[in-house]
Each structure stands twice: as structure tokens, then as C-alpha cells.
Amino acid sequence: MRILILGGTRFLGRHLASLALARGHTLTLLHRGHSGPALFPQAEHRIADRNGALDVLARDTWDAAIDTSAYVPRHVRSVAAALNGRVGHYQLVSSISAYASLAQPGTAEDAPLAKLADPTVEAVTGETYGGLKALCEAEALHAFGPAGCCIVRPGLLVGPFDPTGRWTWWLQRIQRGGSVLAPGTPDAPVQFIDARDAAAWMLDQAERGSTGAYNLTGPAQPLTMGQFLAAACASLQPAARLQWVDEDFLLAAGVAPWSDLPVWLPRATQALHQTCIARALAAGLQCRPLAQTIADTAAWAAQAAPAATSAGASIGAGPPRPAVGLAPECEAALLAAWRQQAKAPDGGPEA
Ligand SMILES: NC(=O)c1ccc[n+]([C@@H]2O[C@H](COP(=O)([O-])OP(=O)(O)OC[C@H]3O[C@@H](n4cnc5c(N)ncnc54)[C@H](OP(=O)(O)O)[C@@H]3O)[C@@H](O)[C@H]2O)c1
Structure with a gap:
């Protein structure tokens, strides 16, 4: 497959890129060239800032795009406009923070999403992060259609290259x-998930063209x-x-x-550590041993x-x-x- 990763050089995206290449996909990465400019020489790198023009996406087609770096709805809108239908499937990395509430154990994908008092806000803070991800999701569904996109809501991602410490x-x-x-x-x-397991599962879904929303954390038990x-x-x-x-x-x-x-x-x-991952498990999620x-x-x-x-x-x-x-x-x-x-x-x- 031809896969485009919007991001791909830091943590989750880095594992996605590595695995996509290992599985024999043809890979394009879009990033600014700050985080890991020397990574993945086998991939094609298109250098651009998502806060500016995305002319670098004005040519070629991709079977799937995986977006690890959308934080405000404008990021999703501009990618959709730049691709202009030249992608088969779009996968957005959202977050369990997109839920309106995680106060009860067992939050599943149909739970209400966060709403920002001011939906035009663009400052990404601890207070706005979840609401902005919810707006990114709405933008993805609008731009790519429910049949053309998959929303992934990770919980705490852990493992090698985790920049959060x-x-x-x-x-x-x-x-x-x-x-x-x-x-x-x-x-x-x-609950937490090894970013390598998250990446493997996400790539599986991109390969299958899965749609809908999924909580993505672990372990299975x-x-x-x-x-x-x-x-x-x-x-x-x-x-x-x-x-x-x-x-x-x-x-x-x-x-x-x-x-x-x-x-x-x-x-x-x-209850934040008790979200429901039944959908992801049913779609093949496998978590490696904690050790x-x-x-x-x-x-x-x-x-x-x-x-x-x-x-x-x-x-x-x-x-x-x-x-x-x-x-x-x-x-x-x-x-x-x-x-x-x-x-x-x-x-x-x-x-
Ligand atoms: N960490 C967690 O526990 C957790 C939990 C839930 C959800 N999430 C979500 O998971 C995703 C994880 O991201 P990650 O950092 O691991 O992904 P990543 O794809 O490994 O790294 C981020 C990529 O985005 C690029 N980038 C950043 N800002 C950019 C811009 N303005 N224009 C173009 N490219 C840009 C970076 O490259 P350059 O710097 O070179 O541009 C880098 O390649 C995020 O969406 C986050 O909200 C994380």
C-alpha cells in the first residue's frame, strides 16, 4: 500500500513508520524536519508546517493516511483540502481525553464528547486539548465521511521513544x-499501551480500511x-x-x-484507567507482555x-x-x- 503519515518521526508515528516499512508499504512522511530529520531514509519525506500551506501534498495518491499530528480542527481541514480526495482512507489519532467525562468506569466509544465553550480557540492546553481533539474528529468525519475515516482514541502511550517521561x-x-x-x-x-502495539493495531486497521471510533489502550486483562x-x-x-x-x-x-x-x-x-477497549480487542488488538x-x-x-x-x-x-x-x-x-x-x-x- 501507499501510506502517508502526517508526522511519523517522534514516538507513536515513529513506530508506525518503522512498522509500515517493515511490512513493505511505500511510505511518505509529512513533517517539519525538526524531530527526527535523519530517520527513515527509505521513506519519502515531504517537509511542511501544518500551520502553513500544504502544497507538498498537491500531487500523488495514497491508499491510507494516518494523522498523528492534528491538534486543532484546522489541521484536519487543511490536510483534507490539500489531498482533495486523493486518499482512500484517513485515520485520525485523537485521544480518550476527547470524552466529555471519564468519571465512570467503562467509557465506550459512543459516550458524549467534550465541547469547548469557545470552539474557535486554538491554544492547546490541558483544558482545551480534549475538546480540540473532539473538534478534529468532527472535522475528519465531515471531510472524509464516516465511510472514509477511522478515529483512534489512545489512552496513555508508553514505551521506547516516549518523549513525555x-x-x-x-x-x-x-x-x-x-x-x-x-x-x-x-x-x-x-491502563496504558505500548506504542508499538498501538502502532501495529493502527496499521492493521489502515490496511483493512476500518471505520468508526476505537478506544486504544491496554492491557487486555x-x-x-x-x-x-x-x-x-x-x-x-x-x-x-x-x-x-x-x-x-x-x-x-x-x-x-x-x-x-x-x-x-x-x-x-x-475511571480514566478503566476505559472500555472491547472494540479494539475485537478488531485484533494484541498487547505484548508487560515485562x-x-x-x-x-x-x-x-x-x-x-x-x-x-x-x-x-x-x-x-x-x-x-x-x-x-x-x-x-x-x-x-x-x-x-x-x-x-x-x-x-x-x-x-x-
Ligand atoms: N502520548 C500519549 O500518551 C497520547 C495519548 C493519547 C493520544 N495521543 C496522541 O497521539 C499522537 C502522538 O503523537 P506522537 O508525537 O507520538 O507522533 P509522531 O508522529 O511520532 O510525532 C509527531 C510528528 O508530527 C510532526 N509535527 C509536529 N508538529 C508539526 C507541524 N506543525 N507540522 C508538520 N509536522 C508536525 C513531528 O515532526 P517535526 O517536529 O519534525 O515537525 C513528528 O513527526 C498525538 O496526536 C497525541 O495527541 C498521545
């Missing part, structure tokens, strides 16, 4: 060993925070000791869920430049991302205060 932070923290502050309770649900952290300890640092710290204590101490302690969500918002994602991500992070594994404000066109992870001295102070409060012996209650 979130999930990777836990692996690096556990590798340091000692008492590791584990937030909340070990039975809290968590429910996973808990305790199982995730225990697997990371087993794989990376068996001597690390998890010390579970009550969420009320952490919240009262000002610890920010998701950023200070990535992946962690307090009980009231844990493999842990080992591969740790190996990548060990040789990557520090900037590649720690988030900052400079992650392309997406919402600004705060730095993630507690500083070691902050974690130690919290653990000491928790032990004192819980009157636990040094080392505390462990799991």
Missing part, C-alpha cells in the same frame, strides 16, 4: 532502588498499580521496596497526581539523552507538559513524614 520515570525511579513511594493502594486500576510496580521491580531492581502511601496524605502534602507521580490517579478519577515493555523502555532510556526521557514544555504541537516525577529529596521527605504519621517502623508497610 511519564511512565519511563517509574522505571528509572525503581532502578535507583531503596524505598520507593508507591501512591494510593496496590489494587488501583491502571485488567492491571493494577501494584502489579505494574511489582513487575518493574522484578525486572529492574528486585531490591527496591515499595512503600504504599495513602492518597489523602499525598494530596494534603500537595503531591500532584499524574505529574509528580506519573500514571497515578486518586480514587475519584481512576517486555518494561525491559525495552528501560534499555532505551539508559542510552537516550536525558532530554529525550524527561518532559518539558517543548513537545511539539501538543499541550505543554510539566516536568514529571518527584525529586529524590522530596520523595524521601514524604516517606519520612508518612512513616512518622503511620508510626510505621523504618521501611514501613511494604508490598
Whole structure:
């Protein structure tokens, strides 16, 4: 097939590009040439900024386009106009953040989407990101038609080349060993997907011309925070000791869920980690063993430049991302205060 990826040189798109080439597809990548200009010499690169003219798309046809870099509806509109019908199938990477609410477990694809008070807004922030993705979806359906497009709503993407530093932070923290502050309770649900598994599934759908909307996260069977952290300890640092710290204590101490302690969500918002992935599973989603994602991500992070594994404000066109992870001295102070409060012996209650 002739496949066009709008993006393709950073994380999810990078895995998509790599796999598309491995499967023998003819690949075109559209990007600005900032993120990975030397990647994929076998592909054709068309250099353009999506915020400007897309004349570079004015020739050729593609069987499928996969859009990893649309953040405002104008991005989708301009690609549709530039392609002008010369693509068989369009796949938009949206997000589970596009839902109006993730307050209840089991959010499925027919749940209402977020609505922005001002739909003309273009600033991508933590507040507007989901509503803008919902508008991108509406634009895709309008421009390519329901029979010509597929909407993919990933949850937390993890694995090698993850530029956000979130999930990777836990692996690096556990590798340091000692008492590791584990937030909340070990039975809290968590969902995330190896971006390589997401890419494989997305490429399958592009090859089949699948339509409709799909939540895309994992694993196939429910996973808990305790199982995730225990697997990371087993794989990376068996001597690390998890010390579970009550969420009320952490919240009262000002610890920010998701950023200070990535992946962690307090009980009231844990349904974000319980979205329904039945449709994606029925369409063939396969998630590799957690231990493999842990080992591969740790190996990548060990040789990557520090900037590649720690988030900052400079992650392309997406919402600004705060730095993630507690500083070691902050974690130690919290653990000491928790032990004192819980009157636990040094080392505390462990799991
Ligand atoms: N990370 C998560 O947990 C998560 C969860 C849910 C949904 N998502 C969504 O998943 C997608 C993942 O993106 P990714 O970064 O991994 O994809 P990617 O395709 O690997 O990287 C982004 C690509 O877009 C290009 N790009 C960025 N801004 C551009 C512009 N203005 N004009 C042209 N090209 C541009 C970048 O290249 P240049 O910089 O060289 O231009 C790069 O090739 C996003 O849509 C995100 O909203 C992510």
C-alpha cells in the first residue's frame, strides 16, 4: 500500500513508520524536519508546517493516511483540502481525553464528547486539548465521511521513544532502588499501551480500511498499580521496596497526581484507567507482555539523552507538559513524614 503519515518521526508515528516499512508499504512522511530529520531514509519525506500551506501534498495518491499530528480542527481541514480526495482512507489519532467525562468506569466509544465553550480557540492546553481533539474528529468525519475515516482514541502511550517521561520515570525511579513511594493502594486500576502495539493495531486497521471510533489502550486483562510496580521491580531492581502511601496524605502534602507521580490517579478519577477497549480487542488488538515493555523502555532510556526521557514544555504541537516525577529529596521527605504519621517502623508497610 501507499501510506502517508502526517508526522511519523517522534514516538507513536515513529513506530508506525518503522512498522509500515517493515511490512513493505511505500511510505511518505509529512513533517517539519525538526524531530527526527535523519530517520527513515527509505521513506519519502515531504517537509511542511501544518500551520502553513500544504502544497507538498498537491500531487500523488495514497491508499491510507494516518494523522498523528492534528491538534486543532484546522489541521484536519487543511490536510483534507490539500489531498482533495486523493486518499482512500484517513485515520485520525485523537485521544480518550476527547470524552466529555471519564468519571465512570467503562467509557465506550459512543459516550458524549467534550465541547469547548469557545470552539474557535486554538491554544492547546490541558483544558482545551480534549475538546480540540473532539473538534478534529468532527472535522475528519465531515471531510472524509464516516465511510472514509477511522478515529483512534489512545489512552496513555508508553514505551521506547516516549518523549513525555511519564511512565519511563517509574522505571528509572525503581532502578535507583531503596524505598520507593508507591501512591494510593496496590489494587488501583491502571491502563496504558505500548506504542508499538498501538502502532501495529493502527496499521492493521489502515490496511483493512476500518471505520468508526476505537478506544486504544491496554492491557487486555485488567492491571493494577501494584502489579505494574511489582513487575518493574522484578525486572529492574528486585531490591527496591515499595512503600504504599495513602492518597489523602499525598494530596494534603500537595503531591500532584499524574505529574509528580506519573500514571497515578486518586480514587475519584481512576475511571480514566478503566476505559472500555472491547472494540479494539475485537478488531485484533494484541498487547505484548508487560515485562517486555518494561525491559525495552528501560534499555532505551539508559542510552537516550536525558532530554529525550524527561518532559518539558517543548513537545511539539501538543499541550505543554510539566516536568514529571518527584525529586529524590522530596520523595524521601514524604516517606519520612508518612512513616512518622503511620508510626510505621523504618521501611514501613511494604508490598
Ligand atoms: N502520548 C500519549 O500518551 C497520547 C495519548 C493519547 C493520544 N495521543 C496522541 O497521539 C499522537 C502522538 O503523537 P506522537 O508525537 O507520538 O507522533 P509522531 O508522529 O511520532 O510525532 C509527531 C510528528 O508530527 C510532526 N509535527 C509536529 N508538529 C508539526 C507541524 N506543525 N507540522 C508538520 N509536522 C508536525 C513531528 O515532526 P517535526 O517536529 O519534525 O515537525 C513528528 O513527526 C498525538 O496526536 C497525541 O495527541 C498521545
